[in-house]
């Protein structure tokens with residue numbers, strides 16, 4: 001493997017000194033980029049992009065080629081490849097979100113769930129190896145998975161949702177069935193992330209996109225505990241380097257203190273929280289990643305610069321901050337506004353790293 005030329009992102013995750021605040025964007029390869037829309041057209045569909053290592057490599061590299069100021073790349077894939085490998089049949093309908101042909105929503109379909117053979121996800125590991133070769137050490141490559149709870153919402157509902165009533169009904173009425181789904185998911189995710197690490201990812205992130213829909217007690221029992229189990233099961237070093245982990249519960253800033261204790265290196269933050277106050281709450285336990293509202297990128301370069309400066313000032317002096325959006329970049333973002341954000345992060349962050 002080629003030598004890593006820019007380790008700013010990995011150093012920040014481990015709260016080591018850096019010259020500036022590193023930055024990447026959730027969903028940085030996506031529909032806001034005309035070159036991505038072109039690739040998706042050639043591939044035929046979003047899932048074809050994910051399932052072909054050549055296409056996955058091409059689109060992973062697109063944001064890096066367009067934006068030299070990015071400090072990390074993220075594997076192009078989706079969290080829903082995992083329930084797909086479990087046999088639920090993932091598909092996308094144009095203009096609608098993800099859907100499944102089958103659900104795990106009654107006792108027999110839930111008890112039939114099994115940890116899938118990782119060979120079903122070989123296309124992901126092949127993409128990782130090919131991306132690492134093609135990036136050639138420019139920046140680190142992040143691997144990822146959904147959290148057990150977030151995957152469970154899709155497995156039970158069969159589609160995306162907002163209130164997750166079927167999932168919560170099982171959780172409250174038959175907690176042992178929900179624990180069965182979550183245990184299978186956690187064991188699967190440990191194997192899946194460790195296989196990504198073996199194939200070459202240099203950091204991993206767990207997306208708990210829907211953990212914020214839970215009550216306090218339910219969050220700890222049904223989401224956080226399983227993420228803790230995953231973090232404990234992850235391969236800690238590869239190629240002689242530590243492989244840091246990031247845990248991101250969208251809407252989860254109420255529980256930062258508990259999240260900081262599960263053994264992850266960094267926590268993702270959405271835009272609802274002041275990052276300086278979040279830093280005071282987690283102390284020196286973890287690095288923080290975030291937390292610009294992605295809607296700001298729909299505004300003007302002047303407004304973007306002001307908001308970037310404000311997030312950086314709120315975090316303040318010292319290390320342990322990875323700049324990011326508080327959720328994925330939207331498809332309506334003008335690409336030049338993303339460039340304005342990246343330039344502002346580089347320009348305004350150096351003063352905090354003297």
Ligand code: CP3
Pocket residue numbers: 025026027028029030031040046074075076077078079080096097098144160207209250328
């Ligand atoms: O960040 C990256 O650039 C890496 C790629 C990535 C995608 N999905 C590509 C994608 C990552 C890390 C994900 C994670 C993901 N997928 C999450 C967790 C993060 C989050 O957003 O909370 C979730 C919940 C999903 C499930 C999913 N996939 C949804 C709800 C949708 C439809 C919504 C939408 O934005 O269209 C997808 C599709 C999807 N995943 C797209 C991309 C680029 C758009 C597909 C297209 O090209 O039409």
